[in-house]
Amino acid sequence: MEASTMDEKKMSVPGDETTSIDGRSAHSPVEGSIESRDLDKAYLYLNHQSEAAETVDLKTLRRKIDWWIVPIMFACYTLQFIDKVVINYAAVMGITKDLGLVGNNFSNVASAFFIAYLIAEVPNGYFLQKVPVAKWLAANVFLWGVATACTAAAFNYHSLLVARIFLGIFEASIAPCLMLISSQWYTKSEQAPRFSLWYCGLGVGQIIGGIVSFGFQHVEHSSLKGWQLMFIVLGVITSLVGVATYFILPDTPMKAKFLTEAEKVALLKHVSVNQTGIENHHFKLTHILEVLMDVQIWLMVILTVL
Structure with missing residues (x-):
């Protein structure tokens, strides 16, 4: 051919x-x-x-695919960055004091995320071979949204540690999924520009994260701290994007309606x-x-x- x-x-x-x-x-x-x-x-x-x-x-076909596929990948990658670093914004908002974190507790919590992330990459390769990549991405986005929201319920060092470990496990799927999806829809020469588009989510995530943190620092609630509300809202948004991904992103080009x-x-x-x-x-x-x-x-x- x-x-x-x-x-x-x-x-x-x-x-x-x-x-x-x-x-x-x-x-x-x-x-x-x-x-x-x-x-x-x-x-x-x-x-x-x-x-x-x-x-x-x-040319028309490429534009059609771009408008359908790239925005959802960009949204997923942006949210994974925000949900990953929101713990740092929470530290400024008083989570260390509220949960009684001392010594290296906060550092251990941050490290636990990346350790779980690294370990989870291994089984991810197997599951991506066995299940539709779009559905696997949607499920993990939904679940890390749940893990983010559940962080608001943390009441001590150990509960916060568990929440971050689960967040690392579910977020480990994002990069492999997006690269595999890109390879399904684009040639190798076309993949790099698309990689750069959804990878821009890192920079956008930093901008949005700072603004979100600033906003929730000024939110007063009778029973919830600002950082708790921030985790809940971000978690719900992420889970909704996971649901949208399930229905919007086709498993393969052959199943694209x-x-x-x-x-x-x-x-x-x-x-x-x-x-x-x-x-x-x-x-x-x-x-x-x-x-x-x-x-x-x-x-x-x-x-x-x-």
């Missing part, structure tokens, strides 16, 4: 012959050595398409140049070995740690 780019004005979607992800005709037999569970779902989808010939404007069948075929053929597939739930231990043997992965680890 001849690779195409989003910069092209038009892309023809043939109806009498469907080209598979690896460039073979959809009507060509699959080699006997390949098990059905090893086949990518996008390949199987294209293999059963019989759409009439149409011409799809890739906002795309026509011709647009789905055009998109799948377009992103096939990634040679990474779209969806396959067969987990292989060899995948782990490939990651551990990849020099680029270890370089990324070193750069991230430093």
Whole structure:
């Protein structure tokens, strides 16, 4: 199959012959050595398409996908940053005094989040292979919203520690999910600009977090502290975004209700140049070995740690 780019004005979607992800005709037999569970779902989808010939404007298609996918990813990433650092705003608002934190208690609470975050990344890789990535993201966004809201109920060091551990576990899914979703909808050359868009949530989160903290410092309530109200409100907002993610974000391009069948075929053929597939739930231990043997992965680890 001849690779195409989003910069092209038009892309023809043939109806009498469907080209598979690896460039073979959809009507060509699959080699006997390949098990059905090893086949990518996008390949199987294209293999059963019989759409009439149409011409799809890739520029329009890209804009349509951007407006549907990128905003929800941006919202999720912004909220994960705010919910992660809101504990620092709470410290200014008196949480350390109200919960009787002493010595290294607050530092331990902050460290517990990242330790849980790191450990949870391991099973995340397995679950992302087994369940739809959009649903996994939605579930974790909802749950870390619950963990954020529950932080308002913390009454001592240990209860605060537990809340932060659960927050770290659920937030660990955000980066892998967003990168995997981006790879489903965009070619490698198109992914970097989209990464930068949802990654802007870090900066926006800092701005919003400071404003939110300032606002709740001036809120008076008869039974709740300002920091407690802040955790509750942010937690509820995050959980609502998680619910919205569940209904808005499609599991795969093949299940996108906002795309026509011709647009789905055009998109799948377009992103096939990634040679990474779209969806396959067969987990292989060899995948782990490939990651551990990849020099680029270890370089990324070193750069991230430093």
